[in-house]
Amino acid sequence: MKNEEIILSEREKILGRIREALKVSAPLPGSHSEVAAHATTESPASHAREWLPSVGASGAEQFDLFAKNCADLKADFQLLNNREELPAALQKIAAAEKWSRIASHDGELSNFASVSLGLPVLLTDKGYDVQEMEKCDAGISECDALIAQTGGVVVTNRSAGGRALSVLPPHHIVLARREQLVADLPAAFALLQQKYADNYPSMISFITGPSRTGDIERILVLGAHGPKKLTILCF
Amino acid sequence: MSFVSQFKSLASEKTRDLRHRSVIRTALRSYEVVRDKRKAAFQSWESARQAAAETKWEAINHLDEHLVALTAKLEARGTKVHWASNGAQAREIISQILRDKKARSIIKSKAMTSEEIHLNHALEKEGYTVVESDLGEFIVQLRHEAPYHIVFPSMHLTRGEIKDLFQKELGDAPSDSPEDLTMVARRVMRQKYLTADVGFTGGNFAIAETGMISITENEGNARLTAALPKTMITLMGIEKVLPRFADLALFLPMLATAGAGQPMTCYNTMYSGPRQPGECDGPEEWHVVLLDNRRTELLANAEQRDSLHCIRCGACLNVCPIFRNVGGHTYGTTYSGPVGAVITPHLRGLQDWKHLSNASTLCGGCTEACPVKIDLHHHLLQNRRNASTSEPAFFEKLAYQTFAIVANEPAFWSLAKKIGWLTQPLQSLVKGTALDPAKAWTKTRELPPQPLESFKDWWKNRK
Numbered sequence: 001m002k003n004e005e006i007i008l009s010e011r012e013k014i015l016g017r018i019r020e021a022l023k024v025s026a027p028l029p030g031s032h033s034e035v036a037a038h039a040t041t042e043s044p045a046s047h048a049r050e051w052l053p054s055v056g057a058s059g060a061e062q063f064d065l066f067a068k069n070c071a072d073l074k075a076d077f078q079l080l081n082n083r084e085e086l087p088a089a090l091q092k093i094a095a096a097e098k099w100s101r102i103a104s105h106d107g108e109l110s111n112f113a114s115v116s117l118g119l120p121v122l123l124t125d126k127g128y129d130v131q132e133m134e135k136c137d138a139g140i141s142e143c144d145a146l147i148a149q150t151g152g153v154v155v156t157n158r159s160a161g162g163r164a165l166s167v168l169p170p171h172h173i174v175l176a177r178r179e180q181l182v183a184d185l186p187a188a189f190a191l192l193q194q195k196y197a198d199n200y201p202s203m204i205s206f207i208t209g210p211s212r213t214g215d216i217e218r219i220l221v222l223g224a225h226g227p228k229k230l231t232i233l234c235f
Numbered sequence: 236m237s238f239v240s241q242f243k244s245l246a247s248e249k250t251r252d253l254r255h256r257s258v259i260r261t262a263l264r265s266y267e268v269v270r271d272k273r274k275a276a277f278q279s280w281e282s283a284r285q286a287a288a289e290t291k292w293e294a295i296n297h298l299d300e301h302l303v304a305l306t307a308k309l310e311a312r313g314t315k316v317h318w319a320s321n322g323a324q325a326r327e328i329i330s331q332i333l334r335d336k337k338a339r340s341i342i343k344s345k346a347m348t349s350e351e352i353h354l355n356h357a358l359e360k361e362g363y364t365v366v367e368s369d370l371g372e373f374i375v376q377l378r379h380e381a382p383y384h385i386v387f388p389s390m391h392l393t394r395g396e397i398k399d400l401f402q403k404e405l406g407d408a409p410s411d412s413p414e415d416l417t418m419v420a421r422r423v424m425r426q427k428y429l430t431a432d433v434g435f436t437g438g439n440f441a442i443a444e445t446g447m448i449s450i451t452e453n454e455g456n457a458r459l460t461a462a463l464p465k466t467m468i469t470l471m472g473i474e475k476v477l478p479r480f481a482d483l484a485l486f487l488p489m490l491a492t493a494g495a496g497q498p499m500t501c502y503n504t505m506y507s508g509p510r511q512p513g514e515c516d517g518p519e520e521w522h523v524v525l526l527d528n529r530r531t532e533l534l535a536n537a538e539q540r541d542s543l544h545c546i547r548c549g550a551c552l553n554v555c556p557i558f559r560n561v562g563g564h565t566y567g568t569t570y571s572g573p574v575g576a577v578i579t580p581h582l583r584g585l586q587d588w589k590h591l592s593n594a595s596t597l598c599g600g601c602t603e604a605c606p607v608k609i610d611l612h613h614h615l616l617q618n619r620r621n622a623s624t625s626e627p628a629f630f631e632k633l634a635y636q637t638f639a640i641v642a643n644e645p646a647f648w649s650l651a652k653k654i655g656w657l658t659q660p661l662q663s664l665v666k667g668t669a670l671d672p673a674k675a676w677t678k679t680r681e682l683p684p685q686p687l688e689s690f691k692d693w694w695k696n697r698k
Contacts, residue, residue, distance in 0.1 A: 010318040010319065010320055010324065011306075011318040013318075013320060014318050014320060014473065014525070014527045014531065015299050015302065015303070017527070017531035017534075017535075018298050018299045018302070018473075018531055018534060019299050020535070021531055021532075021534040021535035022296060022297075022298065022299065022534070024535070024537045025296070025537065026292070026295075026296060026537040026538075026540040026541065027537075028289070028292060029285070029288035029289055029291075029292050029541060029544075029608050030285050030288060030289070030608065043290065043478065043479050043481065043482060044285075044286040044287075044289035044290045044293070045286050045287070045290050045479070045481065045482045045484065045485040045486075046481070047282075047286065048283070048286065048481075048484050048485040050278060050279070050282070051277055051278050051279040051280070051282045051283040051286070051485075052277060052278065052283070052484075052485070052488060053276040053277055053278065053488075053498070054278055069498070105515075124515045124516065125515050126515065127515055127516075128515065128516070130429050130463055130516075131429060134425065134429060150488070150498055150499045151498075152499055157514055157515075157516070157517065158514070161515070162462075162514065162515040162516040162517070163458070163461065163462035163516050163517045164459070164462040164463060164516055166458075167455050167458040167459055167462065167502075168459065168462070168463075184484075185483075185484040185485075185487065185488060186481065186484040188484070189480060189481045189483065189484045190481070192480075193480060193481070200445060200447070200505075200507050201507075201511075201514070202312070202506060202507050202508040202509065202510065202511045202514060202517060203461070203462075203504060203505070203506055203507075203517065204447075204504065204505045204507075205458065205502060205503070205504040205505075206487065206499065206502070206503040206504070207501070207502060208498070208499040208500065208501050208502075208503075209501055210501075211453070211454055211455035211501060211502075212453050212454065212501050213370045213371075213417055213453055213454050214387075214453075214495070215369070215370040215371035215374065215387065215388070215389050215417075216370070216374075216389070216392075216394050216397055216413035216416055216417065217261060217262065217393065217394055217413060218261070218262050218265070218266075218387070218390070219394075219413040221413050221414050221417040223417075223418075223421065224370055224417055224420075224421065224453065224454035224455060224456070225368065225421060225424060225428075225454045225455040225456040225459055226454065226455020226456075226458060226459070226501075226502070227455070
């Protein structure tokens with residue numbers, strides 16, 4: 001009880017100091033005359049689309065941009081003609097990397113993919129042993145969106161089998177449908193808002209390329225702690 | 236040693252250190268090139284900066300409302316929010332959580348706020364095992380050092396030094412290739428993620444609208460830290476709020492571009508709670524500790540309030556000629572470079588830290604590099620003004636008063652000229668020694684000889 005009182009009072013003290021400090025107003029940044037007017041009505045960031053890197057108008061241009069960004073990020077992007085090509089594409093990777101077990105989650109696409117491999121599968125949905133996941137050669141997951149502008153993948157713990165599946169195994173395979181490609185970051189945020197509204201998954205992650213570090217002489221190394229490889233299979 | 240003499244002595248040592256200079260040059264060589272390339276990819280980087288500055292202005296100037304909204308949303312989904320006015324309170328809150336959970340081991344992802352409150356030291360003294368998981372932080376932790384740079388903690392070390400360090404501390408260093416060394420750290424860390432009792436993180440942005448904390452990282456260590464241990468603790472400054480979820484669409488690419496010349500950092504992850512019903516993993520408990528630690532004092536200074544807009548990208552450090560020459564450790568502060576020079580006097584005392592605002596060329600490179608348009612170099616000037624107003628240096632005051640008398644009276648001025656000309660040969664005898672009153676200046680500089688005839692005399696006597 002006493003502890004609770006202290007916590008409450010600390011909160012009130014900090015908020016009190018903030019309110020006291022804000023009695024004096026600070027100058028607005030920059031010299032835009034319309035700043036004050038639109039700062040109160042809409043977000044200054046709401047026009048972000050006009051300033052962020054351009055993405056091209058057509059779907060084809062955006063797929064090209066996504067592919068180019070993936071190449072820059074050293075992520076493997078494969079655009080397949082249809083769903084039926086998915087098993088062959090996966091089997092090719094599995095054979096090349098000699099997978100013996102995989103981790104995945106329950107989902108229409110992920111079930112189809114993991115069944116087609118015929119390997120032991122660790123499913124995360126009903127809880128799992130992390131030591132077992134650590135032994136898996138790849139994590140196969142669905143996603144919420146692909147972003148042309150950045151070459152990124154949006155996953156949530158609801159759409160992609162939890163928090164660890166997309167980051168613990170050494171190879172993360174993302175399964176996506178063509179219509180999941182969005183043009184830019186504002187579109188990705190709008191999609192998340194529309195899809196999850198007031199019940200957001202407790203983790204939303206924008207994954208842009210495989211895990212990396214430059215902490216030693218600023219030289220790029222892939223697979224610092226997360227996956228060394230990121231493959232995006234899209235049909 | 237006082238903070239200022241420590242700064243002076245380290246700065247003069249580092250500026251002469253050719254090895255240090257070449258390491259820093261290597262580390263920052265490509266930064267400006269890749270950053271400018273990424274900036275140029277924006278349709279309008281300048282408009283984006285203006286919008287980012289306005290968004291942060293809105294966030295900071297309504298900080299109380301945003302914090303109330305943020306914490307209500309967080310608590311509604313089972314997150315425990317704690318408020319700490321200072322470092323001691325934050326450390327005690329964290330210790331209490333660890334005691335309650337009977338924790339022994341903590342895996343940490345990068346958090347400058349934890350450096351600010353010297354958390355690792357305090358926890359290790361209490362017997363906890365604390366492991367930094369970010370590669371750069373792990374390296375400086377093994378060396379018992381503070382991070383050299385807020386974004387690149389180990390940029391002052393060569394691969395050879397890191398190899399020797401790993402060999403000595405871990406007994407494992409197959410070669411000095413960055414790839415091999417990174418894989419050593421990866422192997423060491425893997426089991427730690429799986430077995431740590433508590434995962435500890437910082438936060439880059441807090442979204443008031445949705446009650447989320449967004450963490451930016453490249454390595455995946457924060458993702459793992461927030462996924463595997465049963466308890467998660469996040470320590471974050473109160474100034475990190477953004478009003479809306481969609482604001483991240485602007486801030487995430489800007490942070491990556493300004494900070495490291497990346498289009499996006501590899502993982503940008505928004506957390507809105509501990510493991511929720513129906514979710515298959517994640518921490519059972521999430522504690523968010525909001526830290527004031529004199530940020531509200533900075534907030535009360537309307538003139539410099541915008542320094543709370545800082546998103547800790549490190550851009551101002553990277554371009555700063557002082558940082559590049561004296562290096563990160565010389566500052567002796569958690570936040571170094573221009574932004575550190577601006578905020579440290581507010582966070583830790585003006586008279587103790589005013590010297591950082593003098594260590595500046597006022598070139599304005601920092602202000603230009605800042606993605607949220609903090610007026611950094613003017614704030615350095617304001618710190619100088621405030622320092623001299625609050626406690627003017629006696630001799631400086633006396634010197635300027637004397638100069639004003641002499642310069643305002645032609646008879647005194649011409650007498651001073653004569654004395655100057657006559658005593659000039661004596662100056663060369665004491666130049667740069669302890670007897671020289673202008674030692675700090677003349678030690679490394681030549682005083683030009685004073686001519687016998689001044690311009691005024693020449694003009695008067697010309698034919």
